[in-house]
Amino acid sequence: MNEPSDTEETAKTLARYNRLAPLYDLIEVLPERSLARWRRELWALIGAGRVLEVGVGTGKNFPYHSPELDVAGIDLSDQMLQRARQKARTLGRTIDLSLMDAQQLDFPDNSFDAAAATFVFCSVPDPVQGMRELGRVVKPGGQIVLLEHVRIDRPAIIGKLMDLLDPLVVRVMGAHINRRTAANVRRAGLEVERVENLAPLGLVKLIVARPVTPV
Ligand SMILES: C[S@@+](CC[C@H](N)C(=O)[O-])C[C@H]1O[C@@H](n2cnc3c(N)ncnc32)[C@H](O)[C@@H]1O
Numbered sequence: 001m002n003e004p005s006d007t008e009e010t011a012k013t014l015a016r017y018n019r020l021a022p023l024y025d026l027i028e029v030l031p032e033r034s035l036a037r038w039r040r041e042l043w044a045l046i047g048a049g050r051v052l053e054v055g056v057g058t059g060k061n062f063p064y065h066s067p068e069l070d071v072a073g074i075d076l077s078d079q080m081l082q083r084a085r086q087k088a089r090t091l092g093r094t095i096d097l098s099l100m101d102a103q104q105l106d107f108p109d110n111s112f113d114a115a116a117a118t119f120v121f122c123s124v125p126d127p128v129q130g131m132r133e134l135g136r137v138v139k140p141g142g143q144i145v146l147l148e149h150v151r152i153d154r155p156a157i158i159g160k161l162m163d164l165l166d167p168l169v170v171r172v173m174g175a176h177i178n179r180r181t182a183a184n185v186r187r188a189g190l191e192v193e194r195v196e197n198l199a200p201l202g203l204v205k206l207i208v209a210r211p212v213t214p215v
Helices: 007-027 032-044 078-091 127-137 156-173 181-187
Strands: 049-054 069-075 096-099 112-118 138-149 191-197 204-210
Touching: 007 078, 007 156, 032 112, 032 138, 032 204, 049 127, 069 078, 078 096, 112 127, 127 138, 127 181, 138 181, 181 191, 181 204
Parallel strands: 049 069, 049 112, 069 096, 112 138
Antiparallel strands: 138 204, 191 204
């Protein structure tokens, strides 16, 4: 199993999300109107089987999980996870929730038919390592589906502005706004099947990938 590449950054991420947890659902009330549509689109791609949801947060995806799924969910933040547990109870869903770091998953190889994450790899300190872990725990041929806001590369000025603002945003909101997530998926050695632009200028992308099948 991999070691987390930056324990100091991971501790900072944990502290940020523990601090944000009581406010998270409130902050997201307005954006959630668009997000709900995209969440539905993502979960419609995962029909059945054992699925890992990485970075469940407060459990905003739970209403969109198909009842056919056997879902395990993880999060780095105990405060976010506590709210996810409450959400699962309210919805009457059985979801196996654990405190865990995406960069160092405590699951054997090939444990899942699919994995999903929404707005998570913007905050994982080493996203490439986290994605490598997904490639390890998802069975060959299984789907890895991500919904992520990313750096806008064109027009270039917006990307530069995002780079400038990123240190402030990450401190306040815990998320980097200038990640090139589709490129990171490739760097992690996953096979990118589809990248769909959901928001103007490609700000939000749906990325469908698979672990590379051994030959
Ligand atoms: C912006 S929130 C998104 C939560 C949820 N997926 C959603 O769509 O509302 C990011 C989540 O990723 C979690 N996270 C960040 N780094 C992580 C890591 N290394 N391992 C597991 N979870 C992580 C945070 O604790 C937080 O709950």
